[in-house]
Amino acid sequence: MQEGTSTLPLNTSRGLIQDGDTVLLRLPNGDVRSIKLEKDSTVNLGRVGSFNASDLFNHTYGLTYDISGKKLEVIPPRSIQEVEDTEATNELINDGEFVQPLTSEEIETLKKSGVPASEIIKRQIEQHANYSLKTEYSKEKYKKRKEAKYSKTFTTIEPTLFNVCEYWFKKDQSRLRDIRCDTLSQMLHLASVRPGGRYIVVDDASGILVAGVLDRLSGDGRVISICDVESSPAYPVLTQLNLKKEALSTVLSSLNWATADEEYIPMLAASGTSREVKSERQKVRASKRKAAGDSLVSVREELFDGEFDGLLVASEYDPLSIVEKLSPYLAGSASIVVQSPNIQVLADLQSQMRQIPHYLAPAVTEVWLRRYQVLPGRTHPFMNMSGSGGFLLHAIKM
Amino acid sequence: MQEGTSTLPLNTSRGLIQDGDTVLLRLPNGDVRSIKLEKDSTVNLGRVGSFNASDLFNHTYGLTYDISGKKLEVIPPRSIQEVEDTEATNELINDGEFVQPLTSEEIETLKKSGVPASEIIKRQIEQHANYSLKTEYSKEKYKKRKEAKYSKTFTTIEPTLFNVCEYWFKKDQSRLRDIRCDTLSQMLHLASVRPGGRYIVVDDASGILVAGVLDRLSGDGRVISICDVESSPAYPVLTQLNLKKEALSTVLSSLNWATADEEYIPMLAASGTSREVKSERQKVRASKRKAAGDSLVSVREELFDGEFDGLLVASEYDPLSIVEKLSPYLAGSASIVVQSPNIQVLADLQSQMRQIPHYLAPAVTEVWLRRYQVLPGRTHPFMNMSGSGGFLLHAIKM
Amino acid sequence: MWSTARTIAAGDLVIVWLTRDLVQPLYVAPGKDFNSKYGSYRHADLVGLPYGSKVRARGGRGFIHVLRPTPELWTLALPHRTQILYLADIAFITSWLDIRSGSRVIEAGTGSGSFTHSTARTIGPTGHLWSYEFHEARFAKARDEFARHGIADRVTLTHRNVCKEGFTVEDTVDAVFLDLPAPWDAVEHAKKALRKDRVTRICCFSPCMEQVLRTVSALNEAGFTDITMYETLIRPQDVSVVPKLKPISEVSARLKEAERRREEKRQRQIREAQRRKRKRAEEEGEGEGAIQKEESEGVEV
Amino acid sequence: MWSTARTIAAGDLVIVWLTRDLVQPLYVAPGKDFNSKYGSYRHADLVGLPYGSKVRARGGRGFIHVLRPTPELWTLALPHRTQILYLADIAFITSWLDIRSGSRVIEAGTGSGSFTHSTARTIGPTGHLWSYEFHEARFAKARDEFARHGIADRVTLTHRNVCKEGFTVEDTVDAVFLDLPAPWDAVEHAKKALRKDRVTRICCFSPCMEQVLRTVSALNEAGFTDITMYETLIRPQDVSVVPKLKPISEVSARLKEAERRREEKRQRQIREAQRRKRKRAEEEGEGEGAIQKEESEGVEV
Known part of the structure; x- marks a missing residue:
């Protein structure tokens, strides 16, 4: 029985938390914070407490920590508690009378004296006149609410594309x-993104689409993104993925709507030859300009040579103008996937596209996604x- | 303790099946047939059998009948069968090999010899080689499919608005x-339709909207419907409600887009005076014309006098032109409810409407409706x- | 029920519409004032106005709309005593239970009275609703409210735990609606209350799947047939009209123009720097310094 | 996996797109013919064509599109051995399980191989998928298919009832996907197969609520945390562009014009009848009869 390759590939998992990584932390009230961890710096989570960033280095993701003092202690994850279905109902509890028996000053004092959150909650419950009359469900809800308020814990969240x-x-x-997790995954599947594939991406959606393709490629493949600004596009979403700079630069290149135009004549090259003797500064600058110019020329050539495997679009501009501009660079049978928050844009x-023979079956x-509570x-x-994930159009280039 | 009125109101229920009623019958395969029951006529349900229409008279709705010969026998309704969760799986059954062990000729012979459906199914099952290997769920599914094919039963469906x-x-x-049950009920509620209320209805939806309002009024109130044809509009949906003609004529009147126009000058009255001596035919005709003319005048006056409690629209014409035309006849604070299968129509x-001050908060x-299987x-x-129930716009007339 | 007159009278319940998210009930009591962040209003000034009027605040800054109450507006405006049912559910339940003029209906529990008001409207003066509430304070509040809203003649309200004690009528009602934590405990009682000579219907409302499954079993055991489960929702549509989207040719033209201007500026600055350099060289010999730096800041891209 | 060449070669799997509802797989075998109601085609004629070509039938009536296979097209075209998973579910599961280049994944059961092909594509040559099928005939078909599609090196297929016998790897995989009638029986086995040094994930797919509830309990007992349940769907949108709707003023004008013409006709007929009547009276004395009747038929409205 063959068991497949036994050497662990480098990129099967996000691995361990490293110096310089941006991590997501879930707080007891459910809020998620994005924090860049730098050696010897202090992470301040407000009411929850603060700790030294280095204390998370080389830990796996997904652990829950309790902050006591400034120290982190890993605590076991909580499983769902079965709630006993008692005969108690809320029949005899008056609405609005379910008051907190400890004053906030009393609670502050307890907290300052180092009493753990679980103990405070227990005392609250004991002193609660009506507590025993409430149903187990109401109790559980009450307990959760209190815990969210007093607990000094947080959980690291693995920066998967989904998360x-x-x-x-x-x-x-x-x-x-409006690109939700399900929207993004459908786009990646409809475009059949695979390691080694080559894709054109138009992303006016903070880089989520570029992030999605890069994540699926994991360093093997090619992405040319087209943006609407002169300099390199800012894709803030990429930060959380902690992609290695070198890997990123070999896979991702960007053009804008001017430089992606075949009619465009790059001006950078024009002023390269000056008769004057140059200073060192000038030479460095000139060589940087030349490198940028060469790179631009080569990315343009690569785009215009075409045979890309797919086009993914989430843009604020007229989608037909985008699709018509870029589809000549797609291979036969390549997928075109366009997302919009607005149905009418895709209806148009x-x-x-139905009028144009080289698009097969635009649909x-x-x-649609629904999450369920599973207590x-x-x-x-x-x-x-009401939270929409938007709409998709998919077609095949003929 | 007061128990409310103790005399049973006349219209709490559709009551009993009467001569001349149109009834809905559900067949074993789930199909529903609409059939007008006339005394001494035979109802033919094809494969399921046939019976004398009168046999259903004075029966309550909702009963299930078995047809044996041409006679009806009321049978008890079926409850849901608990299915035992056995250890059997379909692991050992080959796909496509789950064949029918009795040939169709054999089955025909059994049926002709009067063997009941349940017996045929049992024999089928016994002879089925793989049957005991299948899961209980698969068995249940198989049994249901067979029953739908051989059973000679039907159930009467009460003609509630929902049904x-x-x-x-x-x-x-x-x-x-696209007016589904939930669409209709939301429209009736948004328009706050109540016994005794007065409503303007524009219904290019086969009369479902008119039917809805009439059903809620149950004979007490007023409906003026505006249609796009010269003669009385055909509202085929009304047939199934078995409304009494007299009740209908006092509650419902119709105008069309010409006669509902204040500028319109009715021509009917103009030719009333001829110098010639009239024949009997001519007199009858003239008096009919006069009655129609008088009625038209009075319905127009009623509309133009206004103070209606609500406007309900499901039309193929430009909704703004309809709302602007009819809203002057609404009382202050009356509801306007417009349905369309198309979101864009209501977006526009x-x-x-947002530009016009006398419409409050058009939304x-x-x-959205979902049905669940509850076996x-x-x-x-x-x-x-994918089955859409359409979209609604609701606003309040100021 | 509520006033059907054209104009507002003293003692009427009106619905005050401040914004879409701020809708309040108001019992018109001349002598009193209505104050809000949208201005101050005298109750007395509302009397005699047609329902559906827009009223300016005294002093003139804000305004309110005064609306005729409907059960739907009341649901938006009512003082919530419990989690309440909203339009989508109430409308669907009414339709499925075939509640109409003259219907006899049971509901348990009364809760905040949202379903009660809607049903009282729909059944009209010839119908009757029996409503049960097990929570004493809620019962008392509902009793006062129903009296004030003129529906006490068509709604019989009882303080009772129907799961334990059953209903107060037998062989009487056309439909039963249960909005209880454990509807399965009331199913057999409901069966007794339903009339025997016609098709009758029951609807049990539960938020959780486990409750639904248990209720289905109880209904099936009690002999109810055609058991179905529905979920209904209203999806608000944000249908702001989409402005025409710009084609990328415009973006391309803008970018090219920006680059052209930038390149022109760069060339101008280079020429300027060279001119200054030559001038300086002529004036005081050779040298590099601050001016070079300025140029560098202006051109680096 | 499948060909990434620009043009079709002998032996390639191509997807033949006849209509949106008729999509078929075809292994190109020069010498053979492909026949359909959209015409007849020689396999040999496809060789050398670029993927994504439109091909006219021999004789010229119909045409087909020949497409490069993707797991998504394969799912549309594949021979169904079981109920299969579709795009919405596969895409969501892949994303939630964080399956990507190099991932090590378990799936049970293999079924029709829809999830298998998609995952083989996504994990690429550096990842690995262990797939388990308890049904022997389905296992055999899948084995042949995977070999033919060139994914046998990255997919290890095993004939096994994993609920009873567990999986073939331990402390190895990043993610487990269970599409089984009783996933709860495989949860403890799955836990053993998942690697211990990282966050790992499991997804259980079930159509029925009762299965989900039981699986949630099993997962919770086995120590899995952050258990969530999702449902995902694709709603096809029928977005035919709406033609401009007619205003009712046009309907009104049409109705008025029709009535005017009708009234004119009526008056004309009355005049005509009176004229004939007078003429007849002059010619042969008084009388009423057939002509009166004709008139009546013409005018009655």
Whole structure:
């Protein structure tokens, strides 16, 4: 029985937390913070406490820590507690009368005297006049709320594409142009992104699409992204992925809508020859300009040579103008995937593409995702159905 | 303790099946047929059998009948069977080899010899080589499929608004302009339809909207419907509700887009006075024309006098032109509810209505409904998420 | 139920619409004032106004809309005593239970009275609703509210734990609606309350799957048929009209123009620097320094 | 895996796109013909064509598109041996399990191989997938297919009931995907197979709520944390562009015009009848009859 390759590939997992990494930390109240860890610096999590960044180095992701003093202690993860279904109901508890028996000053005093959060909660509960009348479910809810308030713990979150996308989507979904985890994964699949593949990406969505393709390539393949600014595009989402600079620069290159135009004549090369004797500064500058110019020429050539495996678009500009501009550089049978927060934009694009013979079967879909609460006895869908993940158009280049 | 009124109101239930009623019958395969029951006529349900229409008269709805010969026998309704979760899996059954051991000729012979369906199924199962290897779930599915094929039963469906709407929606949702049961009920609630209320209805959706309002009024209140044809509009959906003609004519009147126009001058009255001596035919005709003319005048006056409690629209015409035309006849604080299968139509309407001060807070929503299979151990949502119920715009007239 | 008159009268319940997210009930009591961050209003000034009027604040800054109450507006405005049912659920349940003019209906529990008001409206004066609430304080509040809203004649409210004690009617109602934590305990009681001579219906509302599964079993055991489960939602649509999107040719033209200007500036600066350098060389011999640096800051890209 | 060459070669798997609902796999074997209701084609004629070509039928009536296989197209075209997973689920699971280049993954069961092909593509040549199928005939078919599709080096396929016998690797994989009727029976086995030095993930796919609830319990007992449940769907959008809707003023004008014409006709017919009547009266005395009737049919409305 063959067991496959037995040497562990370098990139099967994000590995261990390293100096300089940007990590996501989940706080007891559910908030997630993004923090750059630098050697000997102090990470301050406000009410939860502070600790030395180096204390996380070489740890695996996913651990939960308790901060006591400035020290970190790994604590076991919590499993879901079965809740006993008692005969108690809220029948005899008056609404609005479920008051907190310890004053906030009393709690402060307890906290300062080093009493652990679990103990404070226990005391709260004991002193709570109505507590025994409440249902087990209400108790559990109450306990959770209190814990979120007093616990001094945090959990590191592995910067998987899924987690990073979720973090940014919660933070500001408009900056991702509504690209949710499921939207992103469908785009990567519809474009059949694979290690070694070559893709053109138009990303006005903070870099989530570029991040998605780069993550799937893991250093093997090629991405040319087209942006709307003169200098290199800022893709803030890439930060959380902690990609190695060298790997990044060999896989990802960027053009803008001017330099990606075949009619465009690069001006950089024009002023390379001056009769004057140059200073050292001038020479360095000139050679930098030349390198940038050479690189631009070669990326342009690479784009115009075409035969790319897919085009992925999430842009604020007219999608037909983008698709028509870039589809000549796609290989036959390559996928075109366009995302928009707005159905009408894709409806128009679809009806226009249907008129053009080299696009096969443009189809528009809505992505739809629902998360469920899975606490024992209390499984139910979350009600946030209004949060849209946008719409997708998919077609095949003929 | 007061127990409320103790005399049973006349219209709490659709009551009993009467001569001349149109009834819905559910067949074993799930199909629903709409059939007008006329005294002494024979109802032919094809493979399921035939029976005398009168045999259903004075029966309550919801019963299940077995047809043996031409006679009906009420049979008890089936409850859901608990399926035992055995250790059997389909591991050892080859795909495509789960063949039918009785030939269709053999089955025909059994059926003709009067062997009941349940018996045929049992024999099929016994002879089925792999049957005992299959999981209980697969068995149950197989049994159901066979039963649908051989059973000679049907069930009467009470013509509630819900059931009638579901019947038509399944039959042809485009004729209802995608008005599903949930769409309809939301419209009736958003317009706050109540017994005694007065409503303007624009219904290019086969009458489902008119049916909905009439059903909620149950004979007490007023509906003026505006249609796009010269003569009385055909509202085929009304048939299934078996409304009494007299009740209908006092509650429902119709105008069209010409006669609902204040500028319109009715021509009917103009030719009333002829110098000639009239024949009997001519007199009858003239008096009919006069009655129609008088009625038209009075319905127009009623509309133009205004103070209606709500406007409900499901139309193929530009909704702003409809709302602007009819909103002058609404009372202050009346609801305006417009349905469309297309989001863009309501998006445009909303942005136009926002510019007009006498519409308060126009809001657009999508109706969303999901049905679940609830067989024990096999509860899951049905996957037909693509079946849209359309979109709604709601606003308040100021 | 509520006023059907054209104009507002003293004692009426009106719904005050401040914004889409701020909707409040108001019992019109001349002599009193209504104060909000959208200004101050005299109740007396509302009397005689048609329902659906826009009213300016005294002093003139803000305004409010005064609306005729409907169960749907009441649900938006009501003082929440419990988690309440909203439009999508109430509308669907009403339709599925075939509640209409003259229907006889049971609901348990009463909760904040959202379903109660809607059903009282729909069944009209010829129907009747039996409503049960096990929580005494909520029961008392609901009783006062129903009296004040003029629906006490069509709603019989009872303080009772129906799971333990059952309902107060037998063989009477067309439909039962259960919004209880453990509806399965009330199913057999509901069966008794439903009339026997017609098709009748029951709807159990539960947020969690486990509750639904247990209720399905209880209904099936009690002999109910055609058991189905539905979920219904209203998805608000953000349908801001999309402005026409710019084609990338415009972006390309803008970028090219920006680069052209930048290159022109660079060339100008180089020429300027060379001119100054030559001038300096002529004036005071050769040298490099501060000026070179300035140029560098201006050109580096 | 499949060919990445620009043009089609003999032996390649191509996807033949006839219509959106008719997509078929084809192994190019020069000498053979491909026949369909959209015409007849020689395999040999496909060789050397670029992928993504539109090919006319011999004789010229129909045409087909020949596409490069992707796991997504293969899923549309594959011979179904079981209920299969589709794009929405596969994409979401891949993303949640963090499957990427170099990942080591377990799947059970193999089924029709839809998830297998997708994962083989995503993990690339440096990753590995262990796939388990308990049904012998399906196992055999999958084995042949994987060999033919060139993924046998990165997919280890085993004929085994993993609920009873567990997996063939320990402390090895980054992610486990279970698509089994009773995933709870495989949870403890999966835990053994997952590597211990990193965060690892498991996904259990079940259509029914009861299965999910039981799996959640099993996962919780086995010590898995952050258990969540997702449902994902693709809603096809029928986005036919809406034509501009007619305003009712046009309908009104049409109706008025029709009525005017109808009334004119009526008046004309009345005049005509009166004229004929007068004429008849002059000619042969008084009488009413057939002509009256005709008129009646023409005018009654």
